[in-house]
Amino acid sequence: MTAELEYKLIEVRERVDTLLAKQRAARLENNKIKHVKKKSVSKQPESVKPLDLKNYQIKRIGQNSTKQRRIRMKFLGIVIIVGIFFGALEMGGGLDKAIDLMSLIFVIGVAVGHALGAKDGENKITRFGDGCVRGGWLAFLMGVSLIAGSDIAAAMDFGSLMPAMAVALLPPLYGYFFKIITMQLE
Numbered sequence: 001m002t003a004e005l006e007y008k009l010i011e012v013r014e015r016v017d018t019l020l021a022k023q024r025a026a027r028l029e030n031n032k033i034k035h036v037k038k039k040s041v042s043k044q045p046e047s048v049k050p051l052d053l054k055n056y057q058i059k060r061i062g063q064n065s066t067k068q069r070r071i072r073m074k075f076l077g078i079v080i081i082v083g084i085f086f087g088a089l090e091m092g093g094g095l096d097k098a099i100d101l102m103s104l105i106f107v108i109g110v111a112v113g114h115a116l117g118a119k120d121g122e123n124k125i126t127r128f129g130d131g132c133v134r135g136g137w138l139a140f141l142m143g144v145s146l147i148a149g150s151d152i153a154a155a156m157d158f159g160s161l162m163p164a165m166a167v168a169l170l171p172p173l174y175g176y177f178f179k180i181i182t183m184q185l186e
Helices: 001-039 059-092 101-116 124-148 151-155 158-168 170-185
Strands: none
Touching: 001 101, 059 170, 101 124, 101 170, 124 151, 124 170, 151 158, 158 170
16 A cells, blocks of 8 residues: 555656756746847937836725724714613603712713823723713712611602612613713714
8 A cells, every 4th residue: 555655656656757857947048038128129218217016006996985884883873872861861850860970970970080091002982981981880889878867868858869879870881871972982
């Protein structure tokens, strides 16, 4: 079995050597033809023309339109998210119950501070979104601790306690809302 295999390997090697020799001969012939053509061309001085690089650039037809389409899709996604968010708030009892200016200022303030602390190479939009979520949870914990320490909590007056808890739950909502928007902008 091995003798047959050795014979076939020798035969394959001889074929490869033959093909390589033919390839070398064809290259030499090609080089001779090029050399003869160079010599036969009369040398006349040509005027120097500037090189036009536009003819040599690779043109990607769909590249620009694809980038524009991606940008349009990002903004369409943001519009859909904002529409669903505010639509749900409006249907759930009105926007007046879901807007607390102090919570919004707290979340955005922490997010801006977090974004300003970005290191070189970090995306500030990503840092802003992360800061929104962290600011939302900080404001929630602060709100719950203030509610727990109030006279309303001591008296267990649920008529006043539940609206205060609803306001305390708004900052994480704002934080995650801004985070999902910044994820679209990345």
